[in-house]
Every structure is written in structure tokens, then in C-alpha cells.
Amino acid sequence: MSEPAPGPILIPATAVRRRTALLARKISALYQNRDLTLLGILNGSIFFLADLARQLTIPFRVECWRLRSYVGKTTRSAGTVHGITKTPGAFRGANVLIVDDILDTGLTLAATRARLVAMGSRSVRVCVLVRKHKRRPHRVRADWVGFDIPDEFVVGCGLDYDGMYRGLPDIRVLKAPASPRE
Ligand code: IMP
Ligand code: MG
Numbered sequence: 001m002s003e004p005a006p007g008p009i010l011i012p013a014t015a016v017r018r019r020t021a022l023l024a025r026k027i028s029a030l031y032q033n034r035d036l037t038l039l040g041i042l043n044g045s046i047f048f049l050a051d052l053a054r055q056l057t058i059p060f061r062v063e064c065w066r067l068r069s070y071v072g073k074t075t076r077s078a079g080t081v082h083g084i085t086k087t088p089g090a091f092r093g094a095n096v097l098i099v100d101d102i103l104d105t106g107l108t109l110a111a112t113r114a115r116l117v118a119m120g121s122r123s124v125r126v127c128v129l130v131r132k133h134k135r136r137p138h139r140v141r142a143d144w145v146g147f148d149i150p151d152e153f154v155v156g157c158g159l160d161y162d163g164m165y166r167g168l169p170d171i172r173v174l175k176a177p178a179s180p181r182e
Contacts, residue, residue, distance in 0.1 A: 004075075006155050006165055007175030011147055016129070016157055016171065019146045020048070023127060024055035027097065027144060036060040037094045039116070041067050041108060043166070044101030047158040048129045048146075052099060063089035069108050073162045075153040075174065077104065081111040092120035101158045103131040103145070106138030113140065129157060130171065147171075 036056075040049040042064050053062060067083040096116050103109060109126055116124045127144040134151040149171075155161050156168030165172075 002177035003073075004161060004174050004176050006168060006172040008173055009170045010149060010152075010154060010173050011130075011157075011171040013157075013169035016146070016169075017051075020051050020129075021055055023144050023146060024052050024057075027052075027127065028057040031058050031060075031095065031097075034095050037089070037091065037096045038062045039089070039096050039098045039112070040064040041098065041100040041112065044158045044160065045099050045129075047166070048101060049099045052127070063091075065089075065112065067108055067112065069105075075161070077107060079107065081108055084111050084115060087115055087119070091116055093122050095123045096121045096125070098124065098126045100126070100128050101130070102154075103128045103136075103140060103142050104134075106136040106140040109140040109142075110138040130154065130159075 036058060038049065038053055038060055040062065053060065065083065065087050067081050069077045069081050098109060098112055100109060113124050125143040126140065128142050129146040130149050131142055131145045132151045133148055153174040154171050155165035155174050156171045158166050159171065160166045161174050
């Protein structure tokens with residue numbers, strides 16, 4: 001049976017690079033003279049987190065949580081956040097910047113933010129590479145956004161379909177398989 005595959009480029013790699021550099025400058029300015037802990041949400045944030053972090057001009061710590069709201073061959077959120085009970089790191093009194101690949105329904109980021117507040121973080125902000133244009137059941141504000149995109153399933157730059165395509169340099173729309181000939 002054929003599978004969905006990466007389709008047309010939505011955001012080219014050059015634009016991702018330029019925008020990441022700009023976000024790094026803005027974030028560095030805001031956290032000047034404050035402690036900063038970057039919290040990467042795995043697996044989707046790995047490339048964006050690494051690219052962004054290396055361009056910050058201020059000192060910071062990095063922690064990562066492995067959370068999942070999509071499981072298997074699907075382009076729909078499962079509605080629960082797996083892994084939110086295993087959240088290592090010392091966050092009491094910390095200024096935390098959550099870094100994730102995408103703001104979709106907001107479920108993952110709402111749960112992450114609530115957990116950080118419960119763990120005693122002093123401030124919690126959010127930076128995502130892409131934000132989907134849609135009505136969100138979970139109200140989450142992103143403080144820094146790379147790109148606003150239409151409500152389509154995308155892959156590349158850390159974004160996956162069933163674990164695949166994270167390493168694509170451009171962000172692409174996932175194309176449904178051609179339907180079989182009648
Ligand atoms: P949310 O909890 O619904 O906001 O979804 C967040 C997570 O869902 C992201 O960290 C991604 O792992 C995944 N996700 C949501 N939309 C997409 C997409 O278009 N492509 C790939 N992964 C997605
Ligand atoms: Mg993901």
C-alpha cells in the first residue's frame with residue numbers, strides 16, 4: 001500500500017535559517033542579564049533547538065523532555081500527552097523557554113507549561129518554529145514564532161510523519177498517496 005510522502009516546499013531552508021537567526025537575536029536580547037533554561041520537546045525540536053541555541057549570545061542551560069501526542073501513522077493528535085509524568089530537571093526559580101517544532105492543537109505546550117509552573121519555574125515562555133493557523137482547543141500563547149502556516153500536515157526541519165522526514169532541510173506539506181485507479 002502506498003504511503004503519504006513529502007510534497008511541495010512550503011518554507012525553504014534559506015528562510016528557516018534566516019528566521020532562526022532573527023529569533024536568536026530577539027531571545028538573546030530579552031534574556032540579557034537573566035538566567036535562561038531552554039526546554040526542548042523531543043523529538044520534534046532537535047534540529048530547531050540546536051540551530052537556535054548555537055546562535056544565542058547569552059549563557060543558558062538545556063533540558064529536554066520526551067513528549068508525544070501523535071502516535072503511529074496518523075496526522076491527528078491522540079488528545080493525550082504521553083511522557084508528561086517523566087519530566088527531569090530542576091526548574092524551581094528558573095526562567096524557562098520551551099522550544100518546540102510546532103504549535104498545533106496546543107495540547108503539548110499547555111501541558112508542558114502547566115507542569116513547569118507546578119515545578120516552580122519563575123517564568124515560562126514559548127518559542128516554536130511553526131504555528132498552524134486554526135482554532136485551538138488549548139489556549140497557548142507562543143512568544144516567538146518562526147512561521148505561521150495554514151492548517152496542513154507538514155514535515156521536515158524536525159517535523160515527522162510516523163518518525164520519518166525529520167531531516168529534510170525545507171518544510172514541506174505531506175502529500176496523501178494517489179488514490180488507486182478505478
Ligand atoms: P499539539 O499538542 O497538538 O499542539 O501538537 C504538538 C505536536 O504534534 C508537535 O510537537 C508535533 O510532534 C506534532 N504535530 C502537530 N502538527 C504536526 C504536523 O503538521 N507535522 C508533524 N508533526 C505535527
Ligand atoms: Mg512530533
